[in-house]
Amino acid sequence: MFSRKTVILGSIIACIILTVSLLSFSRSRYGSFGPGRVAIIFIAPLQKTIATSSKFIKNIWNHYFSLVSTAKENDRLKKALGYADAEKNQWREMEFANYRLRKLLQFVKTTSNQVIAAEVTGRDPSSWFKAVIIDKGKSDGLKKGMPVIIPEGIAGHIAEVTSDYAKVLLIFDQNSAIDAIVQRTRARGIVKGETTGRCVLKYVLQKHDIRVGDVVVSSGLDGVFPKGLPIGYVSNVVKRTSGLFQEIKVTPYVDFDKLEEVLVILNPPEHDFISGQ
Amino acid sequence: MTFFYHIFVGSCLFIFQSVILPYFTFSDSFYDLLVPFIIYLGSYHSVREGIPVAIFLGFIVDSFSGSYFGVYITTYTWLAISMRWISALIDMQNFGFLTLIVVIGVVIENILLFLAIMIANPEFQFSVFILGVIASQIFWAICTGPFFLIFFNKIFGFLKTEPA
Structure with missing residues (x-):
């Protein structure tokens, strides 16, 4: 009845009219179109899920x-x-x-003494003996018995020496002994080491007036340490009613826990003990 | 080869003890780290293997320590011998006994050291300070000693089974 051309043309016109009509209709009813809400209700959650997932x-x-x-x-x-x-x-x-x-x-x-600086490289592994190893030895002129000091006071003396290292026996080792005097009263005694990390000043007669805080220095009479080097201060004095001597505790000036560098006196007072090595 | 391995481990322990450990504040009250090693040598190895190493390590410590020469050689030798004897009496697989044997080792070492000190210095007197240090050493020995023994034994067992 109609030609093919006429059908296509009519369809196009109908589509245009439908489109214009739908657009006009939807424009006038925006926001209240029922089927649209249903679509949103069903599709939106999926959209959201996918959107969130993506x-x-x-x-x-x-x-x-x-x-x-x-x-x-x-x-x-x-x-x-x-x-x-x-x-x-x-x-x-x-x-x-x-x-x-x-x-x-x-x-x-x-100081007027000839000294050499050395570094502490190792410590005594024992809790009961106190010695350190320093990085200077015979090749640097060190000999057994030489005094070892730091600015604060006497640290010890050389107990063993090899070509490049030496063992220093510290003054608070129980094998150490220094001839000393109390600076204020000139009372003489022997400073000996103790296992407690402190020292005792032995053989000080009861008649001497020794007080806590008195400075103890080397007397120089032992032939090892030069005279007048500080050793420590009196931290406790016990005078017993019996006995000849006082019991005097001396706290060394040197903090042995922080001993890192020391000085070795190379020209100590001459003595048989040193010259004999 | 075993001898050199033990000498190497013992020397490492000694270096650690004399160089690294003093940086820690508790080092003065810590026990001798070579004690568990000597106990290990005495307990898990034959006298022929253990004693020469104990003597050698005693020689090293004597050389570096402020002690009279020979004190540590004697102490370590007797420690190794006594541990050989004690280990035959107890179960060395039991953790409790391991703790006990380390404590015994620390006590034996201190007794021998103080005997040596008292022989050399008759005026020596025990003080609360000394007892406190020994108590602290025992505390550390209880806390860490058995682990050292187990560690030494495991490492040696591992090295022994490793193909050359």
Whole structure:
């Protein structure tokens, strides 16, 4: 009845009219179209689920790569921080060493003795004996019996010596003994080491007036330590009614826990004990 | 080879004890780290293997310590011998006995050291300070000693089974 051409043309016109009509209709009823809400009710949750999932996956994906780079950056920063910390620590150590060495140098300038500086490299493994190893030996002119000091006072004396190292017996070792005098009263005695980490001043007669805080110095009579080197201060005095001597505790000036550098006196007072080595 | 391995481990322990350990505040009241090693040598090895190492380590410690020379050689030798004897009486697989044997070792070492000190210095007197240090050493021995024994034994067992 109609040609094929006429049918196509009519269909196109009908579609245009339908489209225009629908657009006009929907424009006038925006927001209250029932079937649209039903679609939203059913489709939107799915949309949301998919959107959330895709966002989640996208986030994971992005964060994964981000985390990888963050982890790398974190590693790099940690490494840099580690280096900075190590450097800072090194500077601080150098600062402390500088301070100690300046102090030693100042002391060397003020002392008339010929001295050599040495570093403590090891300590006595025992709790009951007190000795340290220093990094100077025979090749540096050290001999058995030489006094070892620091600016604060007497540290000990050389007990053993090898070509490059020496063992220093500290004054608070029980085998150590120094002929000493109390600076204020000139009372003489022997400073001996004790296992407690302190020393005792022995053989001081009861008649002498010794007080807590009195300074104890070397007498120089033992032929090992030069006269007048500080040893420690009196920390306790016990005068018993019986007996000839007082019981006097002496706390050394030297903090042996912090002993790192020492000075060895190379020209101590001449004595048979030293010249005999 | 075993002798050199033991000498190496003992020397490492000695270096740790004399260089690293003093940095810690408790080092003065810590027991001799070579004691568990000597106990291990005495308990798990033959006299022929253990005694020479004990003498050698005693020689090293005597050389570095302020003690009279020979004190540690004697102490370690007697410690190794006594541990050989004690280990035959107890179950060395039991953790409690391991703790006990380390404590006994620390006590024996201190008794021998103080005997040596008293022989050389008759005026020597025990004080609360000394007892406190020994108590502290025993405390540390209880806390750490058995682990050292187990560690030494495991390491040696592992090295022995490793193909050359």
